[in-house]
Amino acid sequence: MKIISWNVNGIRAAQRKGLLGFLAEQAPDILSVQETKAHKEQLDDELLEPPGYRTIWMSAERKGYSGVASFVRDEPRSVDVLGVPEFDIEGRVQILEYPDFTLVNAYFPNSGEQCARVDYKVAFCDALMARCNELRAAGRNVVICGDYNVAHKPIDLREPEKNEGNAGYLAEEREWMDRFVAAGYVDTFRMFNRDPGHYTWWSYRFRARQRDIGWRIDYFCVNEEFRQCVTASTILKDVMGSDHCPIVLTIA
Secondary structure (H helix, E strand, C coil): CEEEEEECCCHHHHHHCCHHHHHHHHCCCEEEEECCCCCHHHCCHHHHCCCCCEEEEECCCCCCCCCEEEEECCCCCEEECCCCHHHHCCCCEEEEECCCCEEEEEECCCCCHHHCCHHHHHHHHHHHHHHHHHHHHCCCCEEEEEECCCCCCHHHECCCHHHCCCCCCCHHHHHHHHHHHHCCEEECHHHHCCCCCCCCEECCCCCCCCCCCEECCEEEEEEHHHHHHEEEEEECCCCCCCCECCEEEEEC
8 A cells, every 4th residue: 555645735736737647657556645725616527536546635714725645546444633622623633534544744843943843842742752653553554654743863954953942843843753652653754764865845945956955754653563674764855845745664
C-alpha cells in the first residue's frame, strides 16, 4: 500500500501546477494533502472527482486558510475529526479508519510570528497524541502523516544554529517531538535514512530551494507496533508545485 502526504499550500494553485497529473502518475492508494485553503464549493469536478478516487475534505471555517483533504481509492470504514472544537474549526485533522490501520492526516499549527501561537501549537500536539494513544489502546495501529511544522533534530534543517528560537525549531516544539517518540511513535524516514541534507520544505525567499536550504518538517510516523509493516519511507524532493515536496510511505 502506497500513501503520499503533501502540503500543497493551496489546493487550487496546486491543481494549476499539475497536482492531478502527479496523482495519476504516482497512483497512490491514498493521497493526503494539507493547507488546502479552500471549501468544496470553491472547487471544480475535476478536482473533486478525479478518475479512480473519492475525495474527503475537512476545511477551516475561515476561507482561504488551513484545511486538509484525502484522495482515496478505497472507502474508509469511517471518517472523523480530532474532536476538539478549537482545532477542528481550523480544519486541521482528518481521521480515516481502514481495516489494518487508522490514518491521521494532520496540518499542525505554525507557532507564528514572534511565536505568538506556540501555546496553541503545543496544545494541539498534546490533543493529537492523546487521540492517537486512545486509538492504540483500542487495539488500532496508527499512521500520522502531514506537515508537523517542526524540525525535530539539528540534522533536520540546513542551518540549525541560525534558527534557534525560530518557529518550527523552538525548544517547546522539539521537546514535544521527544515526548511523542518516547510515547512509542516512530519517525519512519529515520528508519531508513540517518543522513543529513534531506528536507521537505524550503522558504520562497532567498532562492532557498535552489540552494537547498531547507527543513524536514513533513513526516510519516507510526506506532512502534506497526513499524514492522513499513517497507519504505521516502521524500520526493524534485516534485514542484508547492514550497513543500511530497513524502511517501509504503506499507506491507
